[in-house]
Amino acid sequence: MVLVRWFGHSAFMIEGSQGKILIDPFLNENPASTTKAKDIRDVDLILVTHAHNDHLGDTIEIAQNTGAKTVAIYELAVYLSKFGIDTIGMNYGGTIDIGGIKISMVPAVHTSTYIDDRGELVALGNPAGFVVEIDDRKIYHSGDTMLFKDMELIGKLFGPIDLALIPIGGRFIMDVEQALISLDYLKPKYAIPMHYNTWSLIRADPYYFKDEAGKKGVKVFVIQPGESIEV
Ligand code: NI
Ligand code: MN
Numbered sequence: 001m002v003l004v005r006w007f008g009h010s011a012f013m014i015e016g017s018q019g020k021i022l023i024d025p026f027l028n029e030n031p032a033s034t035t036k037a038k039d040i041r042d043v044d045l046i047l048v049t050h051a052h053n054d055h056l057g058d059t060i061e062i063a064q065n066t067g068a069k070t071v072a073i074y075e076l077a078v079y080l081s082k083f084g085i086d087t088i089g090m091n092y093g094g095t096i097d098i099g100g101i102k103i104s105m106v107p108a109v110h111t112s113t114y115i116d117d118r119g120e121l122v123a124l125g126n127p128a129g130f131v132v133e134i135d136d137r138k139i140y141h142s143g144d145t146m147l148f149k150d151m152e153l154i155g156k157l158f159g160p161i162d163l164a165l166i167p168i169g170g171r172f173i174m175d176v177e178q179a180l181i182s183l184d185y186l187k188p189k190y191a192i193p194m195h196y197n198t199w200s201l202i203r204a205d206p207y208y209f210k211d212e213a214g215k216k217g218v219k220v221f222v223i224q225p226g227e228s229i230e231v
Helices: 059-066 074-081 151-158 176-186 206-215
Strands: 003-006 012-016 019-023 045-047 069-073 087-090 095-098 101-107 113-115 121-123 128-134 137-141 163-167 190-194 228-230
Touching: 003 190, 012 128, 012 137, 019 128, 045 059, 045 101, 059 069, 059 074, 069 074, 069 128, 074 087, 087 095, 101 151, 128 151, 137 151, 151 176, 163 176, 176 206, 190 206
Parallel strands: 019 045, 045 069, 069 087, 137 163, 163 190
Antiparallel strands: 003 012, 003 228, 012 019, 095 101, 101 128, 113 121, 128 137
């Protein structure tokens, strides 16, 4: 049994017998999250899909507070290692095993830049998604992405996927219609929509997504920030 908690936007905590994994911990400036970085006391791994602030978020603070290892694409890992935190760099196609938890990095169709102290845009590698295998459960976090046909390959390589964490907010990432097609490719058992209604630019109706996904045989959990489900 694995516990999956959502903090709003794309921030999740996955908790199993083998450890606790935080993904895209955007908490302090996340208007949807009542959990803040200082509240996270116990985490083993932090996975960062890309360098945009609404995903990298409070990674450095939480890693410094907890000693968690941070997993990211090579360029972003090198950048983060300058902050004195323990980083693991990897790239598309790779899988790492940390205490029995398997983390695989897969592509996402998006960008990955960071705004430095001088206001300059810095490129920090490519954006990614992750497949997490923990306690015999497979969970896919797509990161920020549009719909892409290779999601079918992700479903094939790593499937059957138990839970897909899928953006639906549009504008910068998949909208609901694209997200529904992604379910055809990924064929997950369950899905949780993310990256919507955090701000007015990414408005979406998660209940429409739930109803339409249900017609495809995918059970969607629409949960509120702070809530969790078991898979
Ligand atoms: Ni982004
Ligand atoms: Mn984003």
